[in-house]
Amino acid sequence: MADMLTYHIVPENLAEHVFNVKLSVPASKHNVIHLTLPAWIPGSYMIRDFSKNIHSIAAASPNKEITPIRQVDKQTWRVENAAPGLEVTYQVYAFDLSVRGAYLFDEYAFFNGTSTFLEVKEFTESATTPIVVNIINNQLDKDWQLCTSLTQQAVVEFEGNATHSFICEDYQELIDHPVLMGIVDKHTFEICGVRFHFVLTGNNETDVERICNDLKPICKHHIDLFDGLPEKDYWFITLLCEDGFGGLEHRASTALMFPRFHLPMRSETDVIPEQYQQFLSLCSHELFHAWNVKRIKPELMISPDLQSEQYMEQLWIYEGFTSLYDDLTLARTKIINPQRYAEILGENVTRLNRTQGRHKQTITQSSFDAWTKFYKQDAGSHNHIVSYYNKGAIIALALDITLRQMSNNRYSIDQLMQLLWSHYGIKNIGTPNDVIHTLCKAHFNIDISSFLDIAIYTTMDLPLDTMVQSIGLKLNLRSRASADDKGGKANKETTKHAFGATFKDQGSGVVLQTMHDGSPIVQAGAQLGDVLIALGQWQVNAGNLQRLLDNQQSSKVDITLLRQGRIIRSSLPIKPAINDTVYFTIENAEIFDAWISGAVSQ
Structure with missing residues (x-):
């Protein structure tokens, strides 16, 4: 396998969370090569700078002579005199307990290729270069096993270790198979x-x-x-x-x-x-x-540049549609009953209703700005952005209803997904921004433009209350029952007065964590991080704040805040609680059951 790139990786030090990696570069026409690591991992649209965990990198010729290696930027290294071949060794610090990076400790080793395998740009850009990966399990005495979807070629045991050998067609395949060993x-x-x-x-x-x-x-x-x-x-x-x-x-x-x-x-x-x-x-x-994002994917993601942000407006299709199907499938397969699924729909619409950012950011803007806004949220984000997962799922629901209404129940989102698969996914063709418009017009003879133009290019709320009637549901609104009420169910005990912030106990009072634009607590002049100490003459805590607020009879109440060591006194206006909590009732069980099943007219 002298003409292949070969990686050897071993969990070297569990206590210090270090992988040792050796990259063998074959002899070639390339006297200069560049080694680089992705800055982000597909499916998680944020610059992660995985290269920050690369340490002790060095290069040597086939006869073990040291070869100079120079870092060019935060994620790229340049090596000269590479034509005879090279052995590059480096360490990866692996202490990111997430599904995105690499993590090594006493119980298991886990890594994604984007965190661990340096790419040799001159090999991967000029032609398809097969890659061999040797993963060494040096923890057989601890009964560690190896689990991965990489294509395994062989397993060889030597001196108490097991070497698992895998082969990949190219670098893109290499980084698309996470590895677990433990x-x-x-x-x-x-x-x-x-x-x-x-x-x-x-x-x-x-x-x-x-x-x-x-x-x-x-x-x-x-x-x-x-x-x-x-x-x-x-x-x-x-x-x-x-x-x-x-x-x-x-x-x-x-x-x-x-x-x-x-x-x-x-x-x-x-x-x-x-x-x-x-x-x-x-x-x-x-x-x-x-299917939906790994194979059906935007044009930009057919061969994405993993060194920098890749801006696209279609994430509402890929995460939104998928977010509709995840729970809908549980209902279709009878894992949950229709009543529970109606509750989940209510929870999802409640989440959207409570996001004031839905009136400021379109779903396509949310997709485009995922890198800087959705994946880098702060305490005020809910006032300015909308989730392409959450709103995308609601749009998918409304799109299904609209297709059914415009086709006399002949077509649904199921047929649309199948068209996306047969015309794009199977053929490895990227989807353009107008793919939904185009498919509906060409295959259903439905002009869906009026619906989609409002749904994805404006911040208008969709008329869900009337739309869901056609699938046997009734949309109901009420105020919250408590601070942790996520909607989905009817509740006789609801709040009487609005507050407008999330909070948690902090000694003598509650600390304000997020605040809703225009809410009573904002009108009172409170700020993020303030500690609300008292409402009127009473000290507050997470358990009594709403009760004290609901008991107010006048138009305002005095409050006492603590802000970075200063006492702040103000007045909180007493306003009616907002009906921002949604629950659905099943008005026609037969119609709702048929809709859940995906039934269409023949």
Whole structure:
């Protein structure tokens, strides 16, 4: 394999969280080569600067002579005299406990290629260069196993270590297969000819068999929708943690992060708690991405530049549509009942209703500005931006209803997804910005422009209250019942007066964490980080603040704030609570059930 790039990676020091990597560059016509690491990872649209974790980089010729290596910028190194071949060695500091980076400790090693494998630009840009990856498991005495969707060629044991050898067609494939090596609980099941591997990290009490049984109909639903999965094996790699949440899609796998005690344990009943529903929804979401974003993708993402931001306005299609299908699939497969799904829809619309930024930023702007606004949110972001996940899912719901109404229920978003797959995904053709308009016109004979122009290019609210009537639902509004009320359900006990901030207990009072533009607490002159000490003559805490506020009979009440050591006194205007909380009632169960199933007229 002398004409191939070869990487060797070994978890060198668990206590110091260091991987050792050796890159063997074959002899070539390139006397000068440039080594570079991606600045971001596809699926997570933020500059991460993974190169900050590269240390102790050095280069040597085939006869072990030191070759000068010079850093050109934050993520690029230049090496001369490379024509005879090179061996580049470096260390990767791996202590990013997330699905995006690399993490190494006593229980497992996990890494994405974007964090660990330097790209040799002269080889990857000029032609397709096969790549060999040798992953050394030096923790066999701790019963570590290796899990990855990379194509394995061989496993060789030597001096107590196991070397797993893999091959990739090119660098883009290399960085699209995360690797887990450690103490794992692994189960395999087969659906429609595809082997699914479900993996949990560490020793745990989780009922893995139950999870796999619940995943089977989800996998089948997605495969049936797209008439197959273009992979023979697919991996759900789950990093269990104390408190964390995340998922990142790859072509033949997904990396997930989830709290271990939010999953069902072996001794528990068949009741599906809300936290476990969220995990199944996460799995559904990331698997759906195997088609929608990994293969159906914007033109810009066919061959993206991983060194800098790649601006696009279509993320509402890729994350929004996927966010509709993740929970909808749970309802279609009977994992949750229609009533629970109606509650989830209510929670999603409530989240959108409470985002004041929806009146300031369009969904296409949200997609375009993901790099600087969505992925870099602060305490005031909800006043200025809207989520292309959340609003994108609501638009997808409304688009499905609109297609059904304009076609006398002959076409739906299911047929639209299938067209996206057959015309773009299978053919590896990127989607243009007007892809939804074009497909609906060409294949459904529906001009969807009027709907989409409002939905994606303006900040107007969609008329969901009238739209959902056609699928058997009624939209209801009420005020919040409490600070942690996320909507979705009716509640007789609701708040009477508006406050306008989220908060948490902090000793003698509550600290203000986020504030809503124009709300009573903002009108009172409060600022982020202030500690609200008293309402009238009473000291406040997280438990009594709303009760004290609702008990006010006058038009305002005195408040006392603590701001960086200063006492601030002001008056809080008493205003009626806002009806920003949504719940749906099922008015026609037969129609709603038919809609959930995806039924269309023949």
